Amino acid sequence: MTAAAHPKRDFLDMADLAPSELSRLLDLAARLKRGEQKRRDALAQKVLAMVFLDPSLRTRTSFEVAMFLHGGHAVVLEPGRTSWAWETQKGVVMDGTTVEHIAEAARVLGRYADAVALRAFPKGSDWTTEREDRVLRDFAHYCEKPVINLESVRRHPCQGLADALTLRERLHDPKGRRCTLMWAYHPKPLPTAVPASAAIAAVSQGMNLTIAHPPGYELDPDDMTTIQRVASDSGGSVEISHKLDESIDGSDVVYVKSWGALRHFGRPSDEAALRSDKRDWRMTEARSHKLSDQGFVMHCLPVRRNIEIDDAVLDGPRAAVVDEAENRLHVQRALLLELIGELSQ
Numbered sequence: 269m270t271a272a273a274h275p276k277r278d279f280l281d282m283a284d285l286a287p288s289e290l291s292r293l294l295d296l297a298a299r300l301k302r303g304e305q306k307r308r309d310a311l312a313q314k315v316l317a318m319v320f321l322d323p324s325l326r327t328r329t330s331f332e333v334a335m336f337l338h339g340g341h342a343v344v345l346e347p348g349r350t351s352w353a354w355e356t357q358k359g360v361v362m363d364g365t366t367v368e369h370i371a372e373a374a375r376v377l378g379r380y381a382d383a384v385a386l387r388a389f390p391k392g393s394d395w396t397t398e399r400e401d402r403v404l405r406d407f408a409h410y411c412e413k414p415v416i417n418l419e420s421v422r423r424h425p426c427q428g429l430a431d432a433l434t435l436r437e438r439l440h441d442p443k444g445r446r447c448t449l450m451w452a453y454h455p456k457p458l459p460t461a462v463p464a465s466a467a468i469a470a471v472s473q474g475m476n477l478t479i480a481h482p483p484g485y486e487l488d489p490d491d492m493t494t495i496q497r498v499a500s501d502s503g504g505s506v507e508i509s510h511k512l513d514e515s516i517d518g519s520d521v522v523y524v525k526s527w528g529a530l531r532h533f534g535r536p537s538d539e540a541a542l543r544s545d546k547r548d549w550r551m552t553e554a555r556s557h558k559l560s561d562q563g564f565v566m567h568c569l570p571v572r573r574n575i576e577i578d579d580a581v582l583d584g585p586r587a588a589v590v591d592e593a594e595n596r597l598h599v600q601r602a603l604l605l606e607l608i609g610e611l612s613q
């Protein structure tokens with residue numbers, strides 16, 4: 269949560285949290301999950317406005333439930349479907365299909381709500397432009413209230429918090445343990461927000477992270493710099509491997525995720541040519557047995573069964589994916605209490 273020049277505190281990137289802030293947030297989430305703290309009225313009379321420019325199951329539901337559990341209220345907007353279609357470009361002559369500019373939308377929602385949250389996936393064809401995460405950054409600039417990133421071009425920080433909590437729960441002390449972030453085949457080139465955030469989550473807990481991907485699937489260099497910085501702050505480490513089975517061997521956790529090749533960003537047919545022979549990058553049951561004895565498999569969901577992860581793994585004892593999804597609720601309860609609840613006073 270950044271105070272920066274604004275008195276408000278946004279939550280746009282988990283890497284903005286100091287290690288002590290992250291630790292406090294995760295401790296609170298764990299206590300809320302165990303029922304040791306209820307804080308039923310901590311968000312009474314508080315409103316969270318959530319804007320989804322892209323679809324969601326977990327993010328939307330877990331935030332709505334979090335507000336309900338603490339006596340608050342959530343409003344959900346889906347521009348272009350149940351509210352006006354948004355224009356996100358600056359200086360545009362709005363004589364097309366968009367009706368409402370993000371500048372007014374963000375300011376108006378900030379007048380109604382105590383916090384405003386936004387999901388905005390990449391839409392463009394040029395990574396040089398998209399990587400600036402302009403829609404989220406502009407929205408946070410225009411909005412007078414704390415803004416929560418519900419997944420943008422570069423980050424999915426609420427997923428990162430849930431991942432960190434899951435690692436803590438399963439490993440007790442993740443420091444020095446081995447995590448492999450495994451690139452997986454997928455029919456479409458997906459954004460890099462989740463793998464970057466998962467990597468940050470793992471190294472924030474002092475883990476030794478291997479990012480295993482085929483050549484050509486490097487994360488953005490700035491993301492790698494951030495991951496390295498968080499790793500060195502927490503005593504963790506990060507390395508890259510192009511050898512999947514070697515990386516998985518003995519890992520305490522394998523985080524499975526697909527993402528697109530940034531060098532072909534916005535050109536899905538070029539990207540498809542690069543990935544077409546990589547269907548074997550899949551978490552199979554045989555691979556799951558290569559993990560350490562208590563090793564487990566994570567994925568942010570939604571997952572394409574038998575494309576990214578096989579049925580036998582998802583339905584077996586090593587899958588942590590549903591616990592991980594549940595933890596979205598608890599970390600977001602903690603986040604909301606910190607940002608706009610009684611703890612923030």
Ligand code: CP
Nearest residue numbers: 324325326327568569
């Ligand atoms: N993991 C995640 O963000 O799920 P949704 O896209 O369903 O919100």
